[in-house]
Amino acid sequence: MVARDLRALFSTNDRQLDTSEAFTNRQTQWELTAAALAEHLRHITDPAFDVEDLEAPRNHVLVFHGVGGIGKTTFSRKLEAALTGSGHRPAQWGQPRWPSDQVIPVRIDLARSAGTDFEQLVLTIRLALAELGRPLPAFDIALRRYWEHNHPGDPLEEYLRRGALARFGQAGQQQMQSALADVAQALLLPGTVGSAIGQVTGSLVRALRERRQTVRALAGCTRLADLLETEPDLEALSYYPHLLAWELAQLPPEKSAIPVILLDTFEDTGDRTHRDLERLIQRVVWLMPNAFFVITGRSRLQWANDSLQGQLDFTGPAAWPGLVAHDTPPARATSHLGGGRQVLIGDFSPEDCDDYLARRISRDGQPLIGPPVREVITRRSHGLPLYLDLSVMRFLEIRRSGRTPGPDDFDQDFPALIARTLSDLTPDERHVLRSVALLDAFDVALATRAAGMTHDAPALRLIERPFVNEDPFGVWPFHLHGLIRSTIRTAQDNTDDRWSPRDWTHAAERALEALGKQWTTSPAPNRLLLIGCLRQGLRLARDFRLSLGWLADAAWAYISDSIWEPLAPPAAGHEPATTGLETAADALVETLSALSRRQHEHRERTVDRLTQVLDTGLLPTDLHEMALYYRAKAQRDLGRTDDSRHGMQQVADGGGRLAPAARRGLAHLARLAGDFPTALATARTLGWTGRHHRVEGDVWWVQGEMERAAAAYEAARREAEDHAVAGERATCQAQRAFVLAFTDPERAEDELELAHQMLSGLTLRATTLTTHTAALVRAAGAPGPVVEDGASVLRAEIHTAGVAAAQVTLELAMCFHHAVRGANDAVRTSISRLHDLTQGGDYAYYVDIAHFMADLPADHTPHTQWLDGKEPTRQRWRDLVTARRAHLHAGP
Known part of the structure; x- marks a missing residue:
């Protein structure tokens, strides 16, 4: 069946329009999944594998995480379809390395909107295994006992018929009933199974304890009696998947299949403080080592972190070696995992963005969105699929108005991206996020100071989010995803805690002060830190019309080494760019830019730029002399000796920081004239x-x-x-x-x-x-x-x-x-x-x-x-x- 984009379909009266859902790329992620699953199949078929070993490390989990709107849910759905073996695998994905009947995909959406609770999760896994065509008595008896204890008067069969799990049909229900009947018969119990569940479990426990021959088929499950004797509450239910794993291990090879359980929207299981549901789900994963789990969510799993001991049952790198923090980068990921099982889902390439837009809506096989519009959308999207999706909706909306959309209609951001980004952040995290949106890059200390907070916890939580990228070799290791940052700074913010222009200015003042503090308190001279602080500080001061403060001293430090790294910050982001030079910050930005660019531009251009700065009179006296001195140097390089001598003499007479350099310039001019003595x-x-x-x-x-x-x-x-x-x-x-x-x-x-x-x-x-x-x-x-x-x-x-x-x-x-x-x-x-x-x-x-x-x-x-x-x-x-x-x- 071809997937339909219903939102696009119901956004137009044009029945000639093809609104097929586009799926682009993710071939690398498929190869990673296929490689990990093939490795898992080899592992569980090894004679040394023991499904009841509760101490062995687990490496049967693959995590795909990324920023909201990156396409995780679409990828999860495509994985489910590809694993069914029914021919729905995307064309660019290769053939799997296992027979199609060897895996049973089970996709469970954990989103709050899906309403999936832990009971439904366990039932979904069990009912999906009905495909095996065999009862799973150990699990089925325990589940029946749990259900009748916790849902009296609501038979399990009736619940399954009327609920969301009805899609699995009657096979699972019949297998559960068959399992109970078989056990009751083996125990020679009278009456119907439905009225004897308590008697069945009690008799079964005694038979297991006495090692009776009649229950030898279940006697091999060493923990079954303990589970049947335990109070059948939600806690006990979370241990029952161990029985499922044991049952699967008993199947003959020709009848066996491995469940591939896809848990989507994992971020909705809770937060860093409330992990009750996550703890139950993690227990299911640990107790089913012969299943394979693919988890998709916004954040990486922290299960390999020792500090979670007590919040979760199984933690640390020894328990989850594949979940230790070393992401497989999207651009470098290959089919060879090398042990890393947490994969950051990356942005689309420009080519993939264009392909997505071309195939999303079409007429008569031709893309409805033309190349010029696709080019603008691609450039603005930073490769984020959600932006492409929103752009398609905007295209149809403009088209409904009777106008043909053009490139200029898409040179803007979407406020909806802000709401999607902020949806699962705490108020403190949202505050830090907006603050660091003013910065090109940051570390935890800089983020905390820029937000005006006294504790690092919100910043520490924020840097773990998938829209925060890390470059360990930068002056500051963290930076926001480009589209997220530009949207937060420029799009109209309709959230409840949105910032006013005054709020943004106060944040810019804090960020500028924080940058200055990092530079001035650096224990040793650090040129990279100086340049980084200058680049970010100059832009903040320019965009928000702030006073220079520490930037003046930093400018002098910059010229002192005569290295001339590029300094010009990008165009204004939060405020509209102004024309001309209107503030001291504008003038300083232009001065330092001219000094660094003179290594790449004709000296005539340098003279013109510095003359423009000097004519404004915006700079304080010492920085005015800086511009005057370097204009005189450029004039000397151009052979304008008289102009250069006049400028050098002014600086020398001023007695400022550059007076010795100006006297040197006068000596050079004397040499140029041939006055060597x-x-x-x-x-x-x-x-x-x-x-x-x-x-x-x-x-x-x-x-x-x-x-x-x-x-x-x-x-x-x-x-x-x-x-x-x-x-x-x-x-x-x-x-x-x-x-x-x-x-x-x-x-x-x-x-x-x-x-x-x-x-x-x-x-x-x-x-x-x-x-x-x-x-x-x-x-x-x-x-x-x-x-x-x-x-x-x-x-x-x-x-x-x-x-x-x-x-x-x-x-x-x-x-x-x-x-x-x-x-x-x-x-x-x-x-x-x-x-x-x-x-x-x-x-x-x-x-x-x-x-x-x-x-x-x-x-x-x-x-x-x-x-x-x-x-x-x-x-x-x-x-x-x-x-x-x-x-x-x-x-x-």
Whole structure:
């Protein structure tokens, strides 16, 4: 029979519409089930297996858990159909590894709406086994005794005929009556069975105790007499499944079959405090080790947790080795279980979402929902089947209005998802859930503080929910399912305890304060924690217009290491995104984003972004100077010397945190202009904060003093290591490798390798370009087009970055290469390029250096002030060329 989607069918008058229920994927889950069931069948057919062994570990349970709406109930139903062997198995599922008549599927819905109580659960299992066609006297007699004691005047047969269990037919009832008749006959009891149940059980117990030959068929059940002597209450009923298991074990192989009991909606058995029904059900599972159980619910089973001892009868990893907490991830699950029997049901892939929507409603075999709409729904769904289902209903609703639904109609969330998510959470858990919806990721402490609570229990319970994903390698291990989070934050909340805008703002303030507390109280500097706190804190401050607070100090900590991880938070989630910069938080977000993105964008873009920030005047004075300083740096990279000098002077005169860096910038500008004495004198006054050794190295190498420059860069690198500034350390090492590439190619190779190691994990574009240029200098003089080709590629990269200093340094490196090879025409071409690049006056002395290397006559650049004069400098550069020629001539 083809499953019909009745909700869709009754949502339209269009009888041409095909509303078949779509079932997509879950092939991996089927393979897991098939593998586990095949393994179970092998286990119970082993001669060593003993159904009455009550101490052996149990591994006959498979749990599928996941967020509400992920498709657990649909999967449970499909499993039941697939196991019946009647041909209802989905096409993508493979053939089972056992004969179809070897298993008896029994699906029981434990949802509150289904009204299933423990009595019905036990009766359902027994009646399903009527398919075996044989009485099960040990169980049937105990059940009859229980029923007549607890339901006087309501015969069991009548109850079964009129109740929900009537679907099992008369076979089970007849088998129960037959069992009693057979036992009464064996005991030679007079009268009808129905009026003699007390007499039957009493006589049977005595016969079992006396080991009479007449009851030898039941004598092998060692605990039957004890169960028949016990008060027949609900507690006793929960032990009767042991009798079922024993009866199944007595069947001859050709008549035997294994019940596969599917317990759905297991979360409705109770909560973490009230486990009475769960305790009874767990007892059934434990006492039926030859059955196989597939449990589906929102939460993983905690039976392997020792702390539940006393609440449940059988607990701990020794009892349930397969239920120990190591989920089989949906994306990595295979048919090989490896011991793990708790499986998280994952989201649909984009392809499966599209397939689901295409097949759900159609006309004449063609999907009614077109590709553009399916694409939007798929993207918004995050792979959650419930979202797809709700979208189909929305599609039909819009269609009823006489309008053709379009993509824009589905770019929103469903409030119904909130109610489904919150339905089985306590008030405290709902409060924590809404609070952490403001966070990209969290741990228990952060969740508790963000919720404003004084105890962790609600957060500890929440992280066990299937809509909370775990990444043990993240700064914070937990994050909400993407769709659940976006829906809680953006959809209209109609629940009884919904939050007002004011509530959301208060929660954002708590979350921001909690993030700041984690960062400021960290026992040791932690860059990952800093970045995580900044990313989350900036978004909260921006979206909810909060004051900066600790974010200002965090921003300074961020720039101090010169690593430049991406920081820009995503677009506003709870509040509509604003246009332009309206608050200090907006301005700080844009500033830090511009600083990190300058490693990937043209410096012109950096200048424009920082100018926009500065023009608003929104930042406090110290952060305003931060934007001003880095705009001046970008202007220097673009060759706008006057603008850069003006900005650097403003920051230096302000005397703030970046004043030493600004004085270093002024020294760099003096070097660019060729005023080397001033640059060197200034460098010696800067100290570590002004990066004095690096500035000295920058002055020495253009004099041709490569060893002195290398020593200065090494000292700078060591200082950076002492201060744990990774970005500065990498920059100094790259400069050291660059200058040594002129004098010693073999030594430079090791230094370059070290520079690459230090750059690993950092985003320093200009420094990376330096290492590329150093590699070309190291290879200078090599035959063939290798160096020229490498220069062409690097020239394009530099143009994209917009770093003027890298451009002129590359052309100087090419002059060195051509001079070593004696290619004067190529030298003149590179010199021409240098003329074009230095027309503004900055780096004009590079033209002189190019002439020095090629031993060509040149007019002295009028503004250049060499430290010890022009001729000594010329000779040092020329000596570098002749030394390289000698090195190449000597060979390896």
